[in-house]
Amino acid sequence: MKTFSNITALRRYLDTCRRETKTIGFVPTMGALHEGHARLLTRCRRSNDICVLSIFVNPAQFGPREDFRSYPRTRVEDSALARECGCDVLFYPSVKTMYPHGARTTVSVPDVSRSLCGSRRPGHFDGVATVVTKLLNIVQPHHLYLGQKDLQQTVVLRQMIQDLNLPVRCVIVPTVREPDGLAMSSRNAYLSADQRRDAAVLYRALRAAKQSVLHGERNAARIRAIIRRMIAPTGGRIDYIECVHLATLTPLKMLDGPCAIALAVFFGRARLIDNIILQI
């Protein structure tokens, strides 16, 4: 595995790969890698000649009171896991490398950035869209791998790729979960033992909500109430629970067609997100 922190050197290497008509797959991450990231890397490895991983904790997507400084950084372990997954290239830029002039030009993806996490984390998806545009321009991959856990991120980035005619195909990988159903996340490291136990309620609640839909429930308020009631006895503090249209992410009163139930819940200082997709 080759490691680069310099954009010019990385570009030079990937240019050579492209001249040799190799296909390039790309997995952008913020590091603190876990099995969820590993699944993306394995998919990328299988379908491309060159598998590129980036690790960059992007300051532009964190709010002023969020966890940019304390976000887990585990470089040695990350390199080992990347190597195990057959990664060919690790791109590990500094903030100065990515933003030598600070954050000047911004990519904004309207509408789909507005609901769910976008309404709770102002500017978050501008930060994501901007850094992913930069990374796509640097790596110029054929395929981009994203996890379904970050549902809104997949919708925002797919729309951005379409609207800006970026020459890359997006592959969405299903959420990888712990045995008790908790979606794997770098932020799970913030959880105490009690919070970790409590957090398993999120997927149980999403499954219960899905079950009610399978039994004919279509009313979003009642579906959200099922989830709220299950979270109430735990230490979880609800940020949002929403039923949304899958393509537009607009909140629905009645579920119909392709939709998703998405939530964000705090356990202590860990803000955890999860979702489930439904085809009605």
Ligand code: AMP
């Ligand atoms: P992050 O490092 O949290 O920015 O995530 C990098 C990529 O890994 C994103 O596309 C995430 O959606 C994806 N990812 C994170 N956790 C999981 C998971 N549990 N299952 C599948 N993909 C994930």
